[in-house]
Amino acid sequence: MPNFTILNRFSSSFRDYNSHLKLVFICTTVSGGGVLGYNAVVGSSEDAVVAAADKKKVVVLGTGWAATSFMKNLNNPKYDVQVVSPRNYFAFTPLLPSVTCGTVEARSIVEPVRNIFPKKNVEVQFSEAECIKIDAENKKVYCRSISKNNLNGQEEFAVDYDILIISVGANVNTFNTPGVVENCHFLKEVEDAEKIRRTVIDCFERASLPDISEEERKRILHFAIVGGGPTGVEFAAALHDFVNGDLVKLYPGIKDLVQITLLEAGNHILSMFDKRITAFAEDKFQREGIDVKTGSMVVKVTNKEICTKEVTNGGQISSIPYGMAVWSTGIGTRPFIKDFMSQIGQGNRRALLTDEWLRVEGFNDVYALGDCATVNQRKVVEDIAAIFKKADKNNSGTLTVKEFQEVMGDIYERYPQVELYLKNKQMSNIADLLKEDNVDVKKQLNIEELKKVLSKVDSQMKFLPATAQVASQQGIYLAKCFNRMEDCEENPEGPLRFRGEGRHRFKPFRYKHLGQFAPLGGEKTAAQLPGDWVSIGHSSQWLWYSVYASKQVSWRTRALVVTDWTRRFVFGRDSSRI
Secondary structure (H helix, E strand, O other): OHHHHHHHHHHHHHHHOOHHHHHHHHHHHHHHHHHHHHHHHHHHHHHHHHHHHHOEEEEEEOOOHHHHHHHHHOOOOOEEEEEEEOOOEEEOHHHHHHHHOOOOOHHHHEEEHHHHOOOOOOEEEEEEEEEEEEEOOOOEEEEEEOOOOOHHHOOEEEEEOOEEEEOOOOEEOOOOOOOHHHHOEOOOOHHHHHHHHHHHHHHHHHHOOOOOOHHHHHHHOEEEEEOOOHHHHHHHHHHHHHHHHHHHHHOHHHHHHOEEEEEEOOOOOOOOOOHHHHHHHHHHHHHHOOEEEEOEEEEEEOOOEEEEEEOOOOOOEEEEEOOEEEEOOOEEOOHHHHHHHHHOOOOOOOOEEEOOOOEEOOOOOEEEOHHHEEEOOOOHHHHHHHHHHHHOOOOOOOEOHHHHHHOHHHHHHHOHHHHHHHHHOOOOOHHHHHHHOOOOOOOOEOHHHHHHHHHHHHHHOOOOOOOHHHHHHHHHHHHHHHHOHHHHHHOOOOOEOOOOOOEOOOOOOOOOOOOEEEEEEOOEEEEEEOOOEEEEEHHHHHHHHHHHHHOOOOHHHHHHHHHHHHHHHHHOOOOOOO
8 A cells, every 4th residue: 555655656746747858757768778788689789799790600412311411410609600502402312213213202301491400509501502513712613503593683603611511412423424414314312213104104105196107116116224233233224023913904006016125334234233133133033034235334325225335345336226215324523513522623533532530632621522533542551651650659760560550540530441351361460460461469570571461451442432321421430520529629539640649530431331232123122231131022122111211300301201112012003194
């Protein structure tokens, strides 16, 4: 009650004041509150500016395996990320052959990147555009919008960066063969798979027309696949299943005219697999009527014929009529990557050369991952003198085995070929390597003996394959490095710097091969897993199903893919031309 009385008195007194005093009071009160509000806003804005100034701008080119793996695993809030790619989705490319024949629908293997990238503590922006030039000197990338709508009259724009990650994949390598680009299908993108699917149906529909001659029908229904690698073999097997399991029921009058030919310039298909898998695949294709022509190099493609040169038969030239041709022979370099490589002195290479930490050689702030790059593993023989000097702590000019073994852990990390050599030779440690060269492990080593021992391990150096598995592991590795950047600056965890002081910040990238699959049709798959374990048959097919389902980037795509497989088992493949 007393409080209420005081409030009434204050209110009545305020009403009794003249209007000028009221205005002064109101302005003072409002302005005071405004000052408080202004101070709060300015304070928070200044904090935000400081926080933003501490962040580094990371530009990621691409939305493939490497870029997506990097973005999914990055959780360091000290980076602002901008992703630039002409595709606003991630595609599960190992299932593209299944899309070509309707086993899996195209939308089942793609996930919008905006569903993948959202982070609670990392700000990510996405621009649907293609990169057309990299200016590493000024730290800019120049991009062009792929949208048909010209926004604000600007189709091209530049993006500044502190750190650049190039993960744009690669083009198909045509080896400059005449007519390939104009007449062949490729199988690199989702759009390619959909186009192949429509063309297969078109071939059957055209061959069913009443006024087509028998010879022309045979040509139209001849499907040629160039390249006996995993993609070509899997597509040939998928096409054979599609034709014999579904299309022959719908086109019974022309089923006997269908022919599938697989052309390979080498001596065998699936040459990167175990010989047992290669032999099984060739025998299976022969039994099922798939014509495998090894030693056949394609030299020209017209709109109706493929010209081949026999590698092992005196270079004889022959022509093969076809209705549809699919080209799957290796990878090539994208034009703007070629331009960037010429800028930095790598113009004579097929891919960007990086060090073992995935940095483009000559740059500390430009990384390259996936098919557009290759890791330049340093040879041990190039650093023998530096290794010897680092191990010889007392500068005696000789090494005891103990001194050498103290740096062997760092040598294993820095030069993986050493560990591979020991493994292949079934050696347990460096002492076994010394004994192989009849070096007395009880005596001290001089630099010539060390050079003799280590020089042969470089024979185990291998380039990493251009696969989704490699790209994915590289993206995960780089994200983990970025997440621990500050900690590793203070406490480096990498091997010794043999040509410098201290240690490297991070351990170098190491690819761990988890195995590979080769679907061969008829619900049979060949699997080659670590430890030289080979399995071929129906059990491997179910392993393939489980692995590919588990590797999907979201539960949505996982459910869609499994549903498509189930639908195919129950109802068969869809043969409509959509």
